Amino acid sequence: MPQARNGDTILNYDTFGDPGDPTLLLVMGLTAQMTAWDEHLCAMLADEGFHVVRFDNRDCGLSSKSEGPPPDLTELAMALLSGSAVPDVPYTLSEMASDAVAVVTAAGGGPAHVVGASMGGMIAQMCAIEHPEVVASLTSIMSTTGATDVGQPEPAALEALMKPPPADRDGYIERSVEVTRVIAGPLVDDDEVRRSSGAAYDRSFYPEAASFQMAAIAKTGDRTERLGQVRAPTLVIHGAVDPLIPPSGGEATARAIPGARLEVLDKMGHDLPAQLWPDIVSLIADHARSAA
Secondary structure: OOEEEEOOEEEEEEEEOOOOOOEEEEEOOOOOOHHHOOHHHHHHHHHOOOEEEEEOOOOOOOOOOOOOOOOOHHHHHHHHHHOOOOOOOOOOHHHHHHHHHHHHHHOOOOOEEEEEEOHHHHHHHHHHHHOHHHEEEEEEEOOOOOOOOOOOOOHHHHHHHHOOOOOOHHHHHHHHHHHHHHHOOOOOOHHHHHHHHHHHHHHOOOOOHHHHHHHHHHHHOOOHHHHOOOOOOEEEEEEOOOOOOOHHHHHHHHHHOOOOEEEEEOOOOOOOOHHHHHHHHHHHHHHHHHHO
């Protein structure tokens, strides 16, 4: 598998489609490996005329892992919900955005159409803020601005997110099903969740990722004012029934970025259900082409 390097951090990535086509970078969310961008979804995007690149964020999958004990997850959750002080953390979303830029460079160079989901949307936003020369267009999916008065999780969704996963494979799979039933929309497929979570466990089991990555989100804080500097054409996609980052997060993102367009999808929660892939692919592809 090809690798990119950002300082001492090694980032594993793979690609779909023709390297001569415009680059479309996919950035995944909290604790999710690049394989959460299903290969069939990636192929659909490549068929639209893009060189699709997906990668493992640091502390996920086959990319580099942080050294030392992870930050306290409870303290981080309180900081995210209330804006209280954040303990010392090894990196922020800025470093994760520079990771994404390193992947774009290694995969053939930019500018790229940057698409991020959940925390990946936050990283994509930071790419547009801090590396505007690399971002041809921005698509932020089921994400938010970091402001504490928008996009806050419903209690059941937060409780599900905060439970540490069991260390054994079967327990991990069943916990994944439980969590997905809480945060996903009505189109969730339990059998598919079992298949994908089992494959993810076999590829890399690293539960400490949650603390490290949540620390990066908490330390970065509210991006609302800086999002006003974004000049990349921006599409915001959000699920109408998302309980983990409710629609107010997407609405705030679209308000903050000049000229951004908001698309709310019925029956979509905090997930990318296969039934909605044609709609999601069409929205991303049309937006990227119009930006070009």
